[in-house]
Amino acid sequence: DANLDTSIFSDRESEVRSYSRNWPVVFDTAKGAKLTTVDGDDYLDFFGGAGALNYGHNDDDMKAALLEYVQRDGVTHSLDKYTVAKRAFLETFTSNILEPRGLDYKVMFPGPTGTNAVESALKLARKVTGREAIINFTNSFHGMTLGSLSVTGNSMKRAGAGIPLVHATPMPYDNYFGGVTEDFQWMERVLVDSGSGMNRPAAVIVECVQGEGGINAARAEWLQALDALCKRHEILLIIDDVQMGCGRTGEFFSFEFAGITPDIVTLSKSIGGYGLPLALTLFRRDLDEWTPGEHNGTFRGNNMAFVTAEVALRKYWSDDELQNRTLENGRILRERFSPLVYKHQGKLELRGRGMAFGIAFLENPELAQQVMARCFDHKMLVETAGPSDEVVKFLAPLTLTDDERDRGIEICYEAVDNVLS
Numbered sequence: 001d002a003n004l005d006t007s008i009f010s011d012r013e014s015e016v017r018s019y020s021r022n023w024p025v026v027f028d029t030a031k032g033a034k035l036t037t038v039d040g041d042d043y044l045d046f047f048g049g050a051g052a053l054n055y056g057h058n059d060d061d062m063k064a065a066l067l068e069y070v071q072r073d074g075v076t077h078s079l080d081k082y083t084v085a086k087r088a089f090l091e092t093f094t095s096n097i098l099e100p101r102g103l104d105y106k107v108m109f110p111g112p113t114g115t116n117a118v119e120s121a122l123k124l125a126r127k128v129t130g131r132e133a134i135i136n137f138t139n140s141f142h143g144m145t146l147g148s149l150s151v152t153g154n155s156m157k158r159a160g161a162g163i164p165l166v167h168a169t170p171m172p173y174d175n176y177f178g179g180v181t182e183d184f185q186w187m188e189r190v191l192v193d194s195g196s197g198m199n200r201p202a203a204v205i206v207e208c209v210q211g212e213g214g215i216n217a218a219r220a221e222w223l224q225a226l227d228a229l230c231k232r233h234e235i236l237l238i239i240d241d242v243q244m245g246c247g248r249t250g251e252f253f254s255f256e257f258a259g260i261t262p263d264i265v266t267l268s269k270s271i272g273g274y275g276l277p278l279a280l281t282l283f284r285r286d287l288d289e290w291t292p293g294e295h296n297g298t299f300r301g302n303n304m305a306f307v308t309a310e311v312a313l314r315k316y317w318s319d320d321e322l323q324n325r326t327l328e329n330g331r332i333l334r335e336r337f338s339p340l341v342y343k344h345q346g347k348l349e350l351r352g353r354g355m356a357f358g359i360a361f362l363e364n365p366e367l368a369q370q371v372m373a374r375c376f377d378h379k380m381l382v383e384t385a386g387p388s389d390e391v392v393k394f395l396a397p398l399t400l401t402d403d404e405r406d407r408g409i410e411i412c413y414e415a416v417d418n419v420l421s
């Protein structure tokens, strides 16, 4: 059957391809939390485009706005010229997201994707402080370009790329060892002691929940202590919200629950709303020391993504409904999987916040791969994460129905129980 043929991929596409190896079928259409193959098989999507599909596939209102825009020959490619689509996006982002939270960030469009936002954040921090070094964290992930990869706390991901461009010092993330006080006592000591050999950093870059690192959720106290440390030493705090932003943890920004206001924030993935590429770097007004054209790029600010993003912000962030639902669904996931933690004592750990949810296999990392495979056999897509890929990671659309949520829980519950039995 020519429809099912995948030979062009293995012949022609680089060996760098990854997801397709776990899910070797050809997808054709998608709606909400459902992905359909060319031969008509429906898959329940708890992978969620690695965080890019918080509002599911092909949302009706975003699609209608996009079709209308394309139909009337709305500008698609504009670099950073002023457009009607960009204006509408900025207005809605200001009124629905920034102002209700008392945030007065300047907004920059650094390029099409998450790693571009991280690069621009690192560059800006270095420029405004005149310092070079960056503090990052164990198990962090910030992107695949040389700068963002240099501050990624995973030596395996960096291995092929040679010497890091940016001098990054990895510090222990929350719960890596010890508690809040111990971590910060030694971080502070290393910072102020010239004998530690550490260069005074320009910035700290951190995820409030580490996505690729295995759904490690930092506690509010830990983030507050980090924020205080940064303020005491005039180090800029960059929160990388590329994966956990746009409501994944409940609130729009993953740092809101801790009551902190970072100096710089990166956003991408779900900000475009429709799976279209868009990235934002937000920063304190007084940090806007860029000179015109100092960080540019051909595909910064995609107008079609502005159109769908604006609908997403208007439709889903005009009230607290999505936030409440996300927190509630997060509680339900934890509650429903808890019996497995008791049944298989010492073998599993549930992690996360809101709809960033992980099931970690503490003894045998390979079981997570087996769960992913078994879920696929039962027509469900879940990804694995963590340094040994030992965590089954859920990034289901926040808009999934109760029925889809329950079906996903059922399939995955059976898979976890099965591989441990």
Ligand code: PMP
Pocket (backbone or CB within 6 Å): 050, 113, 114, 115, 116, 118, 141, 142, 143, 144, 207, 211, 212, 240, 241, 242, 243, 244, 268, 269
């Ligand atoms: N930062 C974080 C926290 C991410 O999870 C990712 C992507 N997984 C990136 C940056 C890089 O984003 P992109 O893949 O769009 O370049």
